[in-house]
Amino acid sequence: MNSVPILPPELCDHILDYLSEDKPTLRNCALTARDWLPRAQHHLFRSIYLDWSNCYAFSRLLASTPALADHVATLEIEGAFGIFSMDRLHGATLDAWLRAVPPWLPPRLTNLTKLELALITIDADLVRRFFGSLHGVQHLTLWACALTTFDVFVDMLTSFPKLKRLTIAFTQEWEANPRAVAPQARGTAPPQLEVIELTSNCDNFKVLRWLVAEDLHRAVHTLSCTRVPWAGLCALGEVLDAFAPTLQNLRIGLGDSMTATDLPSGADWACPSFRPLPALTTLTLDIHTTRLSAVPYTLYLLAQLSAPALRTLVFAVKCGEFDTAFLIPWERIAEVSVRFAQKRRPGSGEGEAVADGAAEGLEQGLERVLVSVRERESADPELVRVDARKGYAQVDLAEMERSVRAAFDAQGMGALVTFERLDSPCGSSLV
Numbered sequence: 432m433n434s435v436p437i438l439p440p441e442l443c444d445h446i447l448d449y450l451s452e453d454k455p456t457l458r459n460c461a462l463t464a465r466d467w468l469p470r471a472q473h474h475l476f477r478s479i480y481l482d483w484s485n486c487y488a489f490s491r492l493l494a495s496t497p498a499l500a501d502h503v504a505t506l507e508i509e510g511a512f513g514i515f516s517m518d519r520l521h522g523a524t525l526d527a528w529l530r531a532v533p534p535w536l537p538p539r540l541t542n543l544t545k546l547e548l549a550l551i552t553i554d555a556d557l558v559r560r561f562f563g564s565l566h567g568v569q570h571l572t573l574w575a576c577a578l579t580t581f582d583v584f585v586d587m588l589t590s591f592p593k594l595k596r597l598t599i600a601f602t603q604e605w606e607a608n609p610r611a612v613a614p615q616a617r618g619t620a621p622p623q624l625e626v627i628e629l630t631s632n633c634d635n636f637k638v639l640r641w642l643v644a645e646d647l648h649r650a651v652h653t654l655s656c657t658r659v660p661w662a663g664l665c666a667l668g669e670v671l672d673a674f675a676p677t678l679q680n681l682r683i684g685l686g687d688s689m690t691a692t693d694l695p696s697g698a699d700w701a702c703p704s705f706r707p708l709p710a711l712t713t714l715t716l717d718i719h720t721t722r723l724s725a726v727p728y729t730l731y732l733l734a735q736l737s738a739p740a741l742r743t744l745v746f747a748v749k750c751g752e753f754d755t756a757f758l759i760p761w762e763r764i765a766e767v768s769v770r771f772a773q774k775r776r777p778g779s780g781e782g783e784a785v786a787d788g789a790a791e792g793l794e795q796g797l798e799r800v801l802v803s804v805r806e807r808e809s810a811d812p813e814l815v816r817v818d819a820r821k822g823y824a825q826v827d828l829a830e831m832e833r834s835v836r837a838a839f840d841a842q843g844m845g846a847l848v849t850f851e852r853l854d855s856p857c858g859s860s861l862v
Contacts, residue, residue, distance in 0.1 A: 444470050451477075476502035482509045483524040490528070493536060500539040510550035522550075529557055537564035544593075549574040555583050563590035570596040578602065581637065594622035599638060600630040621647055628655040635659055636666050643673045652677055652710075657684030657717055661728035665703040672706045679710050682747075683732060684717030685725040707737040714738060715745040720755045730760075734767045741771050745801045748831075756804075756831050761838035769842040772797040800844060802835050804828060805853040828852060 438446075447470040450456050454475060461471035476499050481489055486508075493500050508529075511521035529551075537560075546568045553562070553576055568591045578584050584602075588594065624647060629635045635656045642648045651674055659667055664685075671678070714736070716729055746764070750756060773796050832850040839848045 440466065443467060447471055447474065450474070472499065473502050478505040478507070479503050480507045480509070481525075483511060483521040483528075486525055486528040490533065490536065493539065494533070497539060500536075501542055503540050503543055505545040505547070506540070506543055507547040508549070508551065510552070526552070529561055532561050537561050540565060541567060543567050545570040545572075547572040547574070548576055550576065552577045552579070553583055553587065554579040555586065558583060558587045558590065562587055566591065567593055569593050570598070572598040573600070573602055574598075575601045581641075584638075585641070589621060591622055592620045594624060596626040596628075597624055597638075598628040602631075621645070623650045624648065625650050626653040627651055630657050636663065636670065639670045643670070648674055650677060653680040654678055655682035655715075657682070658686045659683060660687065661685050661725055664728065664732065668703040668705045671708065675706060675708050675710070677710060678708055680713045680715075681708070681711055682715040682717070683729075684719070684747075685728050685732070686719075686722050687724055702731070703735075705732075705735045705737065707739065709738075710740060711738040712740055713743040713745065714741055715747055718746055718748045718759060720748070720750050720759070723755060723758055726760065730763060730767055733764070738771070741796075742798045743801065744768060744771060744797055744799070745803060748802065748804045750804065750806045756828075757834070759831075759834075761834050762841070765838040765842045765844065768797075768800065768839075769844060772842075772844050772847065797844075797847060799849065800839060800847045801849045801851060802832075803851045803853060804831065 443466065447457070447460060447467060450460070451474040457471045457475050460467045461475065479489065508525070510525050511519075543565055544567055546562070546565060548562075549572075551557075563586065571588070571591060571594060588597070624642070627639070627642075629638060635658075639648075639656075654674055656667065656670075667683070671681075716733060718726060718729065748756065748759070835850055836845060836848055839845050
């Protein structure tokens with residue numbers, strides 16, 4: 432009788448690694464063979480999502496099998512938002528769990544490197560009881576969280592000495608702090624941030640100014656600020672000046688300035704100036720078809736920024752509910768962008784172009800222009816796009832590509848252009 436061949440353990444591990452994103456199959460594998468259980472558990476518990484419905488079960492599971500906590504690398508905790516009684520009940524359930532977490536649980540998550548919090552009200556008590564004990568966190572995400580004071584954010588951030596990446600979107604109540612933020616004591620090593628991603632005016636400037644004041648920005652090489660009101664360009668210039676020595680990747684998305692609080696006080700808005708960004712190699716500018724009123728300010732920013740080392744220029748176009756993409760002034764964008772493509776002498780600015788006959792010993796300028804177009808998610812309601820020029824609904828991204836290529840061809844930059852459509856069925860570029 433022939434025996435059934437046994438696969439080497441390393442080959443079994445490789446197979447289970449291949450199934451790392453297929454949770455149902457991993458569960459079946461964990462129940463199939465005892466030798467498969469450790470590797471299957473490693474992938475099953477590597478990323479944990481908690482809300483009001485499963486938070487208590489998670490505590491009970493770790494209490495019965497503490498070793499499972501060693502596998503957790505990503506922890507996402509989502510609260511509840513809404514005006515209805517059930518929404519408030521769900522939010523209260525999660526909040527009660529966070530405040531009753533056993534003291535042994537947070538220190539047990541020794542391999543946790545990514546913490547994502549959404550729709551949670553964070554106060555000093557939660558930082559002390561739970562979040563402040565997760566000292567291995569390297570990537571912190573706060574999405575639509577409410578912090579009772581800015582000091583709470585400061586205490587939380589400085590609890591993560593290994594933090595490298597900070598992502599904040601739509602955080603509420605930054606300004607609730609009735610007093611100036613106290614300078615941080617240097618008893619422990621402060622985080623050395625490398626990547627910062629911020630959304631909304633409040634997040635962008637409140638956080639960045641504090642980081643600069645505390646000298647926590649020296650290692651940042653990637654900075655993303657979106658929904659910056661055009662009236663905040665002066666403040667943006669001040670921030671970029673502080674980040675300039677190490678900044679290699681920059682993303683800016685400008686929006687409308689709709690409220691009086693967005694506008695500078697005491698004087699009319701003045702054209703800001705920007706100092707050179709000597710290390711910048713990639714610049715991404717957001718263009719949203721529902722916020723085209725901000726495009727002139729995006730053009731101004733593009734014309735004012737000095738980036739002698741720039742190699743990649745990205746225009747991230749996001750289509751909204753109506754097809755107003757034909758209103759994007761690609762001809763003007765190409766005219767402003769051409770200065771980055773000119774060859775230059777080492778140490779000179781991008782505006783100091785030289786003749787072709789004197790090209791020897793010159794540095795190459797811009798190497799790539801990427802126009803990346805993202806449509807709304809396919810799960811969203813069908814869009815009605817109206818072409819105001821023809822008076823009927825249509826979808827014509829091919830025409831957008833023709834406009835982009837014609838504009839950059841006219842400036843001698845056609846060979847640098849890549850037109851990419853995101854969220855397409857095959858994920859490929861338009862031809």
